[in-house]
Amino acid sequence: MTVFKKLLKVILVLLILLFIGIWLFTNSLKPVYNGEVALANISEKVTVYYDEVGVPHINAENEKDAYKALGYVHAQDRLWQMELIRRIAAGRLSEIFGKELLRVDTFFSGLGIEEATKKTIERLDKNSQSYQLTQSYLDGINQFMQEGATPLEFYMVGVDKEEYTLSDIYNVYGYMAFSFAVAHKTDPLLTEVKEKLGDAYFDELNGATFDNLTVIKNEKNPELKAGFAKAINTLLEKLPVSPFIGSNSWVIGPEKTKKGKVIFANDPHIGFSQPSVWYQSHIKTPSYEMYGFNLALTPFPLLGHNKDYAYGLTMFENDDVDFYYEQNNPDNALEYKTPLGYEKYKLINKTIKVKGEKDTTYQVKVSKHGPIMNGLIEFLDDTRPIAMQWIYTKLNNELLDVSYEMSHANSLSDFKKGASKLHAPGLNIMYGDAKNNIAWFASGKLYKYRDSLNTKLILDGASGKDEILSYLDFEENPQAINPKNNYVYSANNQPDSIAGMLYPGYYLPENRARRIENLLDAKNDFTKEDVAKMIYDVTSVTAPEVIGHLIKSIDKFKLSPSEKKALQILKTWNGVFEKEQVAPVVYNRLWYEFVQNTFKDEMGDALEQFVSTPLEEKVVASQVKKKVSVWWDDITTKDKIETKEEIVTKSFKKAILFLQNQLGENVDDWRWERVASVEYEHAIGKAGGLLRKLFNVGPFKTIGGDQVINNQIYKIDSTGYYKVSAGPSTRRIIDFSDVENSMAILPTGQSGNVFSSYYKNQAQKYLDGKFVKMKLNQQEIQKSENVLIFIPKK
Template identity: 55%
Template structure:
């Protein structure tokens, strides 16, 4: 018995030691927010104050020291995110996640981002300040890699930490450029429809600009005045498996002093990006004697894409311009190494890439290149057929100065310096929003735009042989859409159609007018805006369009064909204001019925797979309102019933009944239970959170959430056969800056500042975000030092 007691005692001691060691180890993996650290190459000590939400406020005596420390603190909270982001362009995801990501790696390698990066680096001025600050930032990251704790994700995946280089920064920016592109999902699909069904079907889709919708107006007082669906499927599959968020859309508006209560500019911005954990942005406030910026950083990128100081504020939304074109090529009849041009036959370029696959052998693949770009046939299984299709992407066509542009706008001190940096942005196309303490408000569409021959639709696959469908010229930046201090006293962007560019309507994948219409409606109706009113507006969940759509769909419904409960629902729909609180019943039914209307209208022609791909395009979103208003149309007829021609009324009635039945099956007969909060939820998924046992540790949520797609509080979701609306994208941050109260700006992140699951800042903003709350963007040095919870001092190496 004594021996047993001793054995149990020893076992308990060993267990205690094991738990203690485990606790110490776990604790060692958390970010360091206080104490003192030596950083080689620092010239002078740097103080970092971490506020209540883990935002670093960096005080340094020179810019290089500041950026070196920024790199270190950014890495300790987001190294795993940096690692994934730098891997996308160079096909490195299979090494982390295994063979499921091989097709995604092939897809991104074929885009040529990594090759373009190498060309850029070969011509880079290594002595310029942009490069020196970038290198300082990288030094900080690499110092953390050398001496800091390894994030838990590296243990789970078996990855080794390796140093970061300038190549990684450029590759990360390149991924950002592609994640805006909608052409892969749209152009081949439209070509397919044209080839199979003809021009009449294409004519009824919202492909071209709609003059009836709300456009962004230009104002510058300085001016004088037969492929299959395979390519679409390839892109869809590659992007669905991508373990990183994609840039989707955004809102921003800047209100001039004439329309504000305190006579100062108010700036608002909420970029819409796919939700993931960690969230996209890392907040950092950097202050030196010559530079100050409260900025929002992408993982591994030194210069903030969003930012403000006491002089100016800037933000971005997606321009949505068309910067990718597809071309049919023609092989030489007897020599497969050549392709035809208007000047004769030219040699294909041949590219071979190698992919490392986790727990497997290296995989090599090859593809051809033409003057237009990579030939997509053979890159993925979905792209078959003999007729080659090449992709031309503006990002890889011209000199890459995007990082120079980000440096320029970060360092600008006024509107003139700021605008001088914008022509260096060639891709992705961005709506750049600006406001300052002097009262200026401005919007520029920043992109390298090009003119195509008249009457040529760039939404279809083009003729790559004749030379007659090539770009005619690049537009000068002065011809880009813009509005500087317009007489209506505000500027805005909601990814909608801009007004004419150089005398033409520029092709793009613009989103419908829904958000734009609501933004203009609210801004026009008020001339005494303050921070509180803008914070309410940025959370607005009302659609000006959806009640019109549902009203148009149900106005011909025969009441005698409905039961009592259905008539009650019809009355609720008729009185619906288009809002999406958690308790909304009309909102739930609207989206159920809209899905079935779309399915019953398009799936018979497109088939299940193409219909699924159609649902993922901006074209579909643009199609909903005008399509619902069309009394007569070729798409209404169900081609699977050749002896009968269906009408709009029949499709709508069928869809109404299917929506009703599906909601009954899910929630019962009591329509009061059909609430929006039961179908509309938000969960921030981590790549490793896909493992069921680790889900609760890595993922954040799910939460029932108000809002919807294409309202200002744009919490978007895909339509699919589940008939549930799991939010996939939305405001990646909400920012409000009032220049009459610059030290009390408002912001929020979707989850938290840290990407480290062991940090207390991993999810500490998640419920605030869902509840529509804000935190303060602290700018006052005295207040920061007084209220900050932790101080971390970096010193030069002794």
């Protein structure tokens, strides 16, 4: 018994020691928000005040010192995020995650981003302010990387820390630019429909892109001086970093606000992840001030404001990627046909390191249009060589200067010059200032092809007839400055005509655009509180219209009592996606069954690709209005041609039967909160179990639906559950009548360090539509409890 007691004591002591060891270890990994840190190569002391939500307010005597401090504090909260995002374009995810991501690495490393980065850096002016400040930012990151606490994730995956360089920053820009593009999801699909099903099927799909348009109007006035995709989709789903998707923004002129000053709103839509995509910071020097939102490894904010102006962005969704069929020389597969004869492919050898496996080597063939995708996508089944031409890698890259100049502008004219330098990705850049100017610029390098060429199809690379004929001057880009309606906005929808045409692109459906226009047109006395309510709005203006067209085709005499009740709920629905609503559940399931019964028989496996693009929503909104369509006939039934009424009634009945099996017989219990949820997943938390509980944030019930202003993006698939994968990556509202009390919110928190108190402290406020203050008042900032002081390192 004595031996047993001694053993228990030993075990107890060991457990206590283990607990103390774990406690000491985890505490050593926490970010440092108080005290002093010696920082190399700064000339003066830099003081960082951390506010209640962990935003660093950096006070420095000069910008070089400020950006050095920014790099350090950004890294201590987001080093793991920086590590992941820099590896994507370089094809280096397999080094830490193993062979599962080899296909992803092969694809991204073959796009030419690294090669474009090298050319860009060779051309940079090393004496420019943007270059110098970027190097200071990198120095700060690298000092933390060398001297600060190593994030837990580095230990768990066994990755060694490496110095961060300018190449990493440009590779991040390259990934960002690619994730904005949509052509890779749409062009191969439409080409396949045209080639395999014929013109009638293609024309109906393609025609839907010009139906139901809410067009952003161009209007330039003077500045005020007063004060393939299924394969690609499969690859992208494996990425551990958020893709960029859509966005809302509107800027209200002084004539439409209660206090006669500009109000600015922006909520970029990006794939949800943990940590959140944006890192907030506030830099203040004697000559410069900016409250900004930075991507990992980007020194200058893409979203920002100060007391003089505010800016933000949405995705333009213009067409800046084109695919070409090349023709190989039948006698030499290393040559391809051009109008001037055969030319040699450029050959680039690539090596990918794979954790626990031998290195993988492969070769990229590059034509004058770009890399041949057949070798980059393992399961691309087209035997014809397909080249990808991408404006991002084709033209000079000035993204560093774009972000620097937008964040350092002294006037609207200055700001416009910075926006004009953007070549890719295409962005709607929004602007508002304290002098009562408002503006929208559709930025990106736009170009023209010959008339009648459909760039939504894969083009002919051999004839020379399908080449870019000319590039447009920025003044021809869609834009508006101080328009007569006293507001500008973007919801990724079609811009007005330019250069005599509607510029081709992959614009999102009109749902959010119409709702924004309706709300902005309804009053002329907006307050910050009105805009906060608007940015959280969950009403769809188009869903009731789609339902109205479908209901007309349902055979009412063949419905059960439950079906009749569900139909009545749909009839009276106002399009609101609240937790207690039943109609959104019925609507989404009816949508799923309608799409399956209309398109599955012809499209087959390609339907999965179709429903992953914005084209689906445009096509369905157009399809429900048609009485006659080649798509109504079910080609799997012989000697019978189905009607719209048969397809819609069948879809409705199948939807109700599914919901009865999924959620029970009582229609009133089919609430939206039972099927819709959101979880912010960490790259390691995706493994599940204890790792999920430690790293992920959520799951939570949520309001909102796909293509409402509070956009909650999910797949409508066979499961009947809607796991939100993307949405507002931040919500920001800047009111120039009270700019020091402007407000924002992040989906989870400011820090990516799981042991930080700022890891998920904003999650519930975000879900509830609440905000936190973006502090600019210096006296208020200096009252912060957490103060970190950087002193020059001796």
